[in-house]
Amino acid sequence: MFVIREAEWLAPQVRWLVVDAPRIAARHRPGHFVILRVVEDGERIPLTVARSDSQEGTITLVVQVVGATTDRLCRLEAGEAIANIAGPLGRPTQIENFGHVVLVGGGVGTAVIYPQALGLKACGNRITAVIGGRSKPYVILEEELGRTCDAVLPCTDDGSHGYHGFVTGKLQELIADTANPVHAVLTAGPVPMMRAVANVTRGPGIHTIASLNPIMVDGTGMCGGCRVQVGGKMMFACVHGPEFDAHQVNFDELSDRLTAYRDQEKVAWDHFREQADPGHICKLAVLQ
Ligand SMILES: Cc1cc2nc3c(=O)[nH]c(=O)nc-3n(C[C@H](O)[C@H](O)[C@H](O)COP(=O)(O)OP(=O)(O)OC[C@H]3O[C@@H](n4cnc5c(N)ncnc54)[C@H](O)[C@@H]3O)c2cc1C
Ligand code: FES
Structure with missing residues (x-):
């Protein structure tokens, strides 16, 4: 127990x-x-x-x-x-010195980027956290991330706290600031959000990692429940992930499988x- x-x-x-x-x-x-x-x-x-x-x-x-x-x-x-x-x-997350890392968390996905922030900061990165929720009460861990990150940028769909709009809008603003280039993006949250983040970073070719959340059963690679397609290859998120190159993930299939039951x-x-x-x-x- x-x-x-x-x-x-x-x-x-x-x-x-x-x-x-x-x-x-x-x-x-x-x-x-x-x-x-x-x-x-x-x-x-x-x-x-x-x-x-x-x-x-x-x-x-x-x-x-x-x-x-x-x-x-x-x-x-x-x-x-x-x-x-x-x-x-x-x-575990690939922890290395990328330079300026932007962590993008949506809803409870912010709980996934929190330990990543701690590890990446300890490795000397400059960290900007972009965290979203539908309104102010749904934005979580802002204070805790504030103790580690160089900047924490809350975003709300209704504008009740921080940036008025989706996390991807704020991410686009950060990428457009050429004086502070973004070297890597890590994202976790709802599938549509992670797909949108991947679409924003694909054009400028920014290294982007998504933490996937498929249905899992055993967590040890035995059942196949967490099957995801990455770069056209079948992967088991529990043993090969859950973090993958976001530009290679088949988000449509992930979304379909999450709603199967x-x-x-x-x-x-x-x-x-x-x-x-x-x-x-x-x-x-x-x-x-
Ligand atoms: C590696 C990994 C880490 C996760 N970390 C967290 C976490 O830190 N905090 C947290 O709250 N959740 C996390 N999840 C999601 C969590 O496992 C699911 O929300 C949970 O299994 C749902 O169980 P349930 O019986 O309450 O709901 P269910 O009855 O199984 O599902 C209810 C609804 O939630 C959706 N759902 C089911 N499984 C998932 C899933 N894996 N991801 C997203 N939506 C799902 C279903 O489509 C359905 O609409 C994680 C998932 C993975 C794979
Ligand atoms: S959860 Fe069973 S193979 Fe991944």
Whole structure:
């Protein structure tokens, strides 16, 4: 069992969980993820390790409620436990001195760019973080990124905080500033956003890495669930990624595969909510 030390709502439907997991914390590097089951007979879901503290023996997960398992996980409070967590999994981020790196995070994807920022800064890069959300409450980890990055540029769809528009608009502005050339871009977030980021950087030929989020089951290359096409070749995101050259990723296929089980996922979530404590449902509804 993995005991939760801290549990807080970071944004509407987004939970910050600090969990006792000393062996994972000792080996964690930026880019790694874990696969967990909230209860013994539960579904396995992949989550990025947003932060680790090897002294304290903890890892931090930032989780968005999108279905039955994330809902179950986000109802847990400090002192309660997650049944099992496997990791760290995946290949770590390529950390090197690129020069000026722009990290582009959308929604909960900002939790993926956060450890990348820590690793890339330690390697001497100048870091600009462009983080998006539909409105101010949905922009997460701005303060935490501010402690590491040279600049943090929030963007909101409705203009309630920072730049009024999509992260790609702000990215285009940064690329147009030839006095401060952008040498690499790393992005994580919804598939349409990562596709749009890749389209912005393709023309100027800027090295761009996307952290992909396909459906995963085992996380060890055995089931094929996380299959993605990169440069026309079949890759398993759990063992070959989850980070790939964004200009080579087949985002259409990724998008199709992510929605393949939508009907079953809805049934599972409805069933879970029927069983769950109605008090909690009120709490989530207030946050929506
Ligand atoms: C390597 C990796 C790292 C991830 N890191 C995080 C993280 O740090 N925080 C976080 O909140 N989520 C993260 N995800 C996504 C997370 O695994 C899914 O949201 C989760 O599995 C959904 O489970 P569920 O049962 O709650 O919802 P489901 O019922 O399985 O799905 C509900 C809805 O979410 C969509 N969905 C399902 N799986 C994914 C997915 N993998 N990515 C995006 N949408 C999905 C479905 O299309 C559906 O519309 C990561 C995924 C991967 C592959
Ligand atoms: S999750 Fe099964 S092969 Fe990647």
